[in-house]
Amino acid sequence: MTDLAHSVPPQPSFRRITPGDWLAALALALGAAFALRQYGSYMDVYEKAILLLAVPTFAVLGWHWHGLRNLLAATACAALLGIELYQHDLARAEQVFWLKYFFSSQTAIAWMSALVFFSTGAFWLGLLARAPFAERVGTALSWVAAGAGLTGLMVRWYESYLIGADVGHIPVSNLYEVFVLFIILTTLLYLYYARHYATNKLGAFVMPVVAAAVGFLLWYSFSRDAHEIQPLIPALQSYWMKIHVPANFVGYGAFALASMVGVAYLCASRGLLASRLPSVAVLDDLMYRAIGIGFAFFTVATILGALWAAEAWGTYWQWDPKETWALIVWLNYAAWLHMRLTKGLRGAVLAWWAIIGLLVTSFAFLGVNMFLSGLHSYGSL
Amino acid sequence: MKKTSNARALYELFSSMRFAISLLTILAIASVIGTVVKQNEPYNAYLNQFGPFWFPIFEKLGLYAVYNAGWFLAILCFLVLSTSACILRQSKPMLREMRAFKEHAREASLRLFKLHAEASANHAPTRAAAEAYLARNGFRARTLERDDGVLIAAKRGSWSRIGYFFAHGGLVVICAGGLLDGNLPLRMQMWLGGKQATQADQLIADIPAQSRLAEDNWSFRGNIFIPEGKSSGVAVLREGDGVLLQELPFDVSLQKFHIEHYETGQPKRFASDIIVTDKRSGKSEVRTIDVNKPFETHGITLYQASFDDGGSRLKLRVRNLATGGDAPSEITGIVGERGDLKGPGYAYSVEFTGFRAINVETIGDAPAARGGLAGLQDRLGSGARDPAHKTQRNIGPSFTYKLRDSAGQAVEFMNYMLPVEQDGRWFLLAGMREDAAEGFRYLRIPLDEDGRVDTWYAVRQRLLDKTTQATLAKRFAKRASGGAENATLRLEETSLRTLQLFSDKGFESLGAFIDKTIPKAEQERAAGIFLQVLEGIVWEAVLMAREDAGQPTLEISPSRAQYARDVLKAVGDAFHYNAPLILQLDSYEQVQATVLQATRSPGKKWVFLGSLLLTLGVFAMLYVRERRLFLLLRRDGSALLAMSANRVSLDVEQEFLRHRDALLGSKPAAGDLAS
Numbered sequence A: 001m002t003d004l005a006h007s008v009p010p011q012p013s014f015r016r017i018t019p020g021d022w023l024a025a026l027a028l029a030l031g032a033a034f035a036l037r038q039y040g041s042y043m044d045v046y047e048k049a050i051l052l053l054a055v056p057t058f059a060v061l062g063w064h065w066h067g068l069r070n071l072l073a074a075t076a077c078a079a080l081l082g083i084e085l086y087q088h089d090l091a092r093a094e095q096v097f098w099l100k101y102f103f104s105s106q107t108a109i110a111w112m113s114a115l116v117f118f119s120t121g122a123f124w125l126g127l128l129a130r131a132p133f134a135e136r137v138g139t140a141l142s143w144v145a146a147g148a149g150l151t152g153l154m155v156r157w158y159e160s161y162l163i164g165a166d167v168g169h170i171p172v173s174n175l176y177e178v179f180v181l182f183i184i185l186t187t188l189l190y191l192y193y194a195r196h197y198a199t200n201k202l203g204a205f206v207m208p209v210v211a212a213a214v215g216f217l218l219w220y221s222f223s224r225d226a227h228e229i230q231p232l233i234p235a236l237q238s239y240w241m242k243i244h245v246p247a248n249f250v251g252y253g254a255f256a257l258a259s260m261v262g263v264a265y266l267c268a269s270r271g272l273l274a275s276r277l278p279s280v281a282v283l284d285d286l287m288y289r290a291i292g293i294g295f296a297f298f299t300v301a302t303i304l305g306a307l308w309a310a311e312a313w314g315t316y317w318q319w320d321p322k323e324t325w326a327l328i329v330w331l332n333y334a335a336w337l338h339m340r341l342t343k344g345l346r347g348a349v350l351a352w353w354a355i356i357g358l359l360v361t362s363f364a365f366l367g368v369n370m371f372l373s374g375l376h377s378y379g380s381l
Numbered sequence B: 001m002k003k004t005s006n007a008r009a010l011y012e013l014f015s016s017m018r019f020a021i022s023l024l025t026i027l028a029i030a031s032v033i034g035t036v037v038k039q040n041e042p043y044n045a046y047l048n049q050f051g052p053f054w055f056p057i058f059e060k061l062g063l064y065a066v067y068n069a070g071w072f073l074a075i076l077c078f079l080v081l082s083t084s085a086c087i088l089r090q091s092k093p094m095l096r097e098m099r100a101f102k103e104h105a106r107e108a109s110l111r112l113f114k115l116h117a118e119a120s121a122n123h124a125p126t127r128a129a130a131e132a133y134l135a136r137n138g139f140r141a142r143t144l145e146r147d148d149g150v151l152i153a154a155k156r157g158s159w160s161r162i163g164y165f166f167a168h169g170g171l172v173v174i175c176a177g178g179l180l181d182g183n184l185p186l187r188m189q190m191w192l193g194g195k196q197a198t199q200a201d202q203l204i205a206d207i208p209a210q211s212r213l214a215e216d217n218w219s220f221r222g223n224i225f226i227p228e229g230k231s232s233g234v235a236v237l238r239e240g241d242g243v244l245l246q247e248l249p250f251d252v253s254l255q256k257f258h259i260e261h262y263e264t265g266q267p268k269r270f271a272s273d274i275i276v277t278d279k280r281s282g283k284s285e286v287r288t289i290d291v292n293k294p295f296e297t298h299g300i301t302l303y304q305a306s307f308d309d310g311g312s313r314l315k316l317r318v319r320n321l322a323t324g325g326d327a328p329s330e331i332t333g334i335v336g337e338r339g340d341l342k343g344p345g346y347a348y349s350v351e352f353t354g355f356r357a358i359n360v361e362t363i364g365d366a367p368a369a370r371g372g373l374a375g376l377q378d379r380l381g382s383g384a385r386d387p388a389h390k391t392q393r394n395i396g397p398s399f400t401y402k403l404r405d406s407a408g409q410a411v412e413f414m415n416y417m418l419p420v421e422q423d424g425r426w427f428l429l430a431g432m433r434e435d436a437a438e439g440f441r442y443l444r445i446p447l448d449e450d451g452r453v454d455t456w457y458a459v460r461q462r463l464l465d466k467t468t469q470a471t472l473a474k475r476f477a478k479r480a481s482g483g484a485e486n487a488t489l490r491l492e493e494t495s496l497r498t499l500q501l502f503s504d505k506g507f508e509s510l511g512a513f514i515d516k517t518i519p520k521a522e523q524e525r526a527a528g529i530f531l532q533v534l535e536g537i538v539w540e541a542v543l544m545a546r547e548d549a550g551q552p553t554l555e556i557s558p559s560r561a562q563y564a565r566d567v568l569k570a571v572g573d574a575f576h577y578n579a580p581l582i583l584q585l586d587s588y589e590q591v592q593a594t595v596l597q598a599t600r601s602p603g604k605k606w607v608f609l610g611s612l613l614l615t616l617g618v619f620a621m622l623y624v625r626e627r628r629l630f631l632l633l634r635r636d637g638s639a640l641l642a643m644s645a646n647r648v649s650l651d652v653e654q655e656f657l658r659h660r661d662a663l664l665g666s667k668p669a670a671g672d673l674a675s
Ligand code: HEM
Pocket: A292, A331, A334, A337, A338, A341, A342, B015, B016, B017, B018, B020, B021, B024, B082, B083, B086, B087, B090, B160, B161, B164, B167, B168, B171, B618, B621, B622, B646
């Protein structure tokens, strides 16, 4: 018999479609139909296409991953409740208790921030005290954090239209908004892999990056009032932006995840916390998968960026610092994948490389905005 | 023989991963340089930045346009070649691998697979059941009857290999497309066709033939500048520090340029209403080009790139500082044009360089951000802007001009048309700078309570005029001393001295005097007294100017004292105003211009095709999993199952376990197989 000692337990089959899945798909379809009827006049043809494509995409994602399905259902309810409470009047954010303390966008994002910190703490408690209960609490808290953040973004989207019909836009248009997105996506990616590998231990490593992002978000809001909704300048009025940015952040989130798994790998392979962490084989596999999905999405995002640039600036590629750094990030992970897949490289070198990769990625993500100037006008620091 | 093996070695090196990765690394490093050294700036800026020693060296290295530098393009070409070679080299083994079922695999080698399992005769599946199971699970299988039994060789996910061709081929296509659109074609024309860049600063009509590119140039990117009501049939291409002119097959005329703003002052829309007229057929098309909504015609895409002034007419009043700005003369200036400006005591050549009808400025500061719980409280609720925070406001038109004296020295000015409120007082702003790298320094001329600036000119003249200084000193002394003769005389003398000192070089000469004659400890007090005296004198000058203009006199009040202080401050600042005249904008007729970018990029469709291939390829390589299953049904009834995958990962093992349980397992698998 072969050595399968380090393999993870077989997983339940997710492919069986339950009545709940059908219900969820139906709800998605009805939601999209309602959105088209109610708000269709605000959308252009591409936005309608995106909306329609979102239905099967999320239905399938939901089939494969019930957690996500439930999260979507819960946030949809929370966001709709928030919108209902507003009654078309922005001022009610200050007057209505439930808006002021739960469902308005800033409050929801504040809840997300707090919950991310709590969840990080719970994971560490669980890891150090070997308390599986604390880890389960950490997992639950990170689910709620992601839900709160998602609700915040949804409600923020609605609020932007309350400010003015011409101001309204999907909240993926400045550094503040994409940071919220980054926090949500990284948390969700973590939760996905945690379930896939049936481990709660890695939260202690991944959630600190998310918490750092929350720290940045708070600083950015407190020192620059970055949370205020701004209208879109002409260059950002593009449907490409609406898919380019989220795709990019799946990439960034996955790379961040991979680097933290890299840290866990280095710890475990040196015997540090080794008995509390998943086996190095699992960590290695997870690191590869995270980089794989990050690379795939980053590829798509960069191409979408080129399509957008072709339309806004007349050239698909003009070596603007942001573009150039995106290329560098991409080449870096391409090299990582080549070393692993064609040279069979494994182990500590790849873990270190993934960690350094996050530094390169952060520079592309933040450093370029801080230190270099270019055409990417959104989110200068 | 030797020769071919050399070529062979070169090909191997060329197509090796090591070589490709080295090229990629160099490319990455070069790209970093390009983001650190700002690209395509005017050469003067580089000269300032790097100094005369490094400037030419960096120029030779092409660091000011790294991505167009010969060496950079060469690396890119090598990468294309190397990746192509890599594909070529891999194609044969990969295609073979893709097609093969490997039904001849030996039992011994199957046993060496990391993933393999055995089953005794009573657990082994039948051939038919196994084939059915494999087919159900998406495997294609080939069965071979051999000496040692029946081998079913099955595989799934061969697309993963196609992914390799797609992704890497896509890359080659993208790079090749990019090279087509880069400035390589232009380089060729410059080398072979004798084309040459010319200096940017000249009229289009004067640009010589060797700097003009023909209509059929198949790849270019340039800007078309069109004022409202005018048209243009050429685009200007930047090349190094100079320009080339691209003839277009059509004329573009601009009917109107639109700028819209949000309520908050941020720009909302830039758009040009244009008419494109074919140069040959004369047929025309009416269009509107927005940012993000380009328009393609004649294989050329037009984009809204930027905007500018198209020659606005400015009605100006010339205020002569020397003569007190009385009897201002009026002139008309056209933005983008030059003229002569002569008057009593000055002779300049003037150049109107810009005009903006709208200036959105941030007014006021955000209230000090509250920290802690209060700050959090401020941040709860909706994401709408807190109305208490800074607001943006349009402070009206402004224009810029340059005055050049007979020695060729130029000073640049920027004046606002409308007064601006600061701390409840109103000022007219007149900005000036000697060096384009600096910001403007503003002279803030206060408006009197009737909202006029004239008073300031009149007061200033009276303060500086030798003949009125004595009168002012006398009037001030009389009022300030309250009648006592002796004191009045002394005060009159001191105030006259002070005024004379001040009228020499302003606060500077006053400061120098205090430094020289008064002990350190006393200086601050003395300066205060001097300032008080000057303010008193200014107030007298205000009253005097009013008398001379036949206006009723005024009683002093705190706000009027403040006005006097502002007047004094502006008079003091005016000593540093490097011109004897100020141009004041009375009215204007705005003419805007649009800047459209015109590109012909034949490589674009290749780049997009390559991108599509790349995307498909990457997903196929990463997510289509190639699996091979071998089931050997031995003659004695026992079975050997082995599995391989092109990627080693944990779920391969899980999948193997599933197949093992299904094919060799005794429990549910048996029922499964029987069906
Ligand atoms: C910009 C350049 C390149 C990029 C972005 C790139 C990207 C990739 C990616 C994403 C993979 C798939 C990794 C995976 O399956 O998880 C891959 C695999 C591979 N690449 Fe590249 N590549 C590049 C250049 C090259 C070059 C120049 C060569 C040849 C010398 C090469 C040879 C290979 C090989 C042999 C594989 C493995 C294919 C397989 O086993 O399925 N690549 N590459």
